[in-house]
Each structure stands twice: as structure tokens, then as C-alpha cells.
Amino acid sequence: MTKPIFILNGPNLNLLGTREPQIYGSTTLADIERLCADRAKALGHTVSFRQSNHEGELVGWIQEAIEGAAGIIINPAAYTHTSIAIMDALKNVAAPVIELHISNTHRREAFRHHSYVSLAATGVIIGLGVDGYPIAVEAMARLLKAKAKP
Numbered sequence: 764m765t766k767p768i769f770i771l772n773g774p775n776l777n778l779l780g781t782r783e784p785q786i787y788g789s790t791t792l793a794d795i796e797r798l799c800a801d802r803a804k805a806l807g808h809t810v811s812f813r814q815s816n817h818e819g820e821l822v823g824w825i826q827e828a829i830e831g832a833a834g835i836i837i838n839p840a841a842y843t844h845t846s847i848a849i850m851d852a853l854k855n856v857a858a859p860v861i862e863l864h865i866s867n868t869h870r871r872e873a874f875r876h877h878s879y880v881s882l883a884a885t886g887v888i889i890g891l892g893v894d895g896y897p898i899a900v901e902a903m904a905r906l907l908k909a910k911a912k913p
């Protein structure tokens with residue numbers, strides 16, 4: 764059995780669909796989960812899709828991924844800009860890590876311009892809307908394929 768790709772979502776992303784739709788659109792997190800699962804299936808992968816409003820729970824899932832995941836796609840939401848704990852946890856993950864943001868954080872407030880998580884990410888997808896999620900799944904599948912080559 765191949766390991767799932769963990770797709771981890773941080774605080775307030777459970778409110779997608781109604782949260783600041785002018786920034787984040789009207790797609791719900793359940794819709795995004797479906798998009799990711801479908802794209803992963805087409806590429807021969809599975810996903811474990813999760814959301815938490817708690818930093819410690821996200822850290823726990825990242826630690827679980829050390830043994831349990833093929834790779835991590837993470838939208839850490841506001842913790843992107845504050846969490847040394849999430850960055851430190853990700854630094855223990857040998858598998859590929861893709862950081863993802865729905866909005867273009869560089870076009871927003873200055874406090875969103877810095878990411879601790881980027882210091883531990885293989886790559887970053889920013890500002891493509893919710894399309895960024897299936898694109899990240901596709902990118903992860905490519906990274907895993909490249910890694911699997913002898």
C-alpha cells in the first residue's frame with residue numbers, strides 16, 4: 764500500500780465558502796477535498812485531507828507524516844506568518860512539502876509577506892485560488908515520481 768499525501772489546512776479554512784469570498788471565493792473545503800481526492804486518484808495516489816484551528820494538532824499531524832505520508836501539502840493559513848513550531852516540525856519530514864496559499868499573500872498586508880513555513884518547503888504555490896490545490900496534488904505526484912526513479 765502506498766502512503767497517502769497529507770493535505771493539511773490551518774485555522775479558519777473550515778469557513779471557506781462564506782469567509783471573505785472576495786478573497787477566497789465561494790468554494791467550500793469539502794469541495795476542495797473532493798477535487799484533491801479525484802485528482803490524486805487519477806494520478807495513482809490517495810489523500811488524507813484534514814483541517815484544524817489548533818497549532819498543536821497541525822504539529823501532531825506533521826509528526827505523523829514522518830512515517831505515514833508520501834508527502835505533505837499544507838495551507839497553514841495564519842500560522843504561516845507566526846509558527847516556528849510548524850516550521851520546526853516540517854524540518855523533520857524527509858518527504859516533499861508543498862506550501863499552498865489560495866490568495867496572493869504578497870499582494871496583501873505586509874505581515875502576510877513573510878512565511879516561516881517556506882523555510883521548510885520544497886516548493887510554494889501562491890495566489891491561484893482554490894485551483895492551487897489540485898495543481899499542488901499534480902506537482903506532488905511529479906515530485907514523488909522523480910524521487911521513485913532509480
Ligand code: DQA
Nearest residue numbers: 838840841864865866868875
Ligand atoms: C491563506 C493566506 C493567509 O495569510 C491567511 O491567514 C489565511 C489563508 C491563503 O490560503 O491565502 O488564512 O493561507
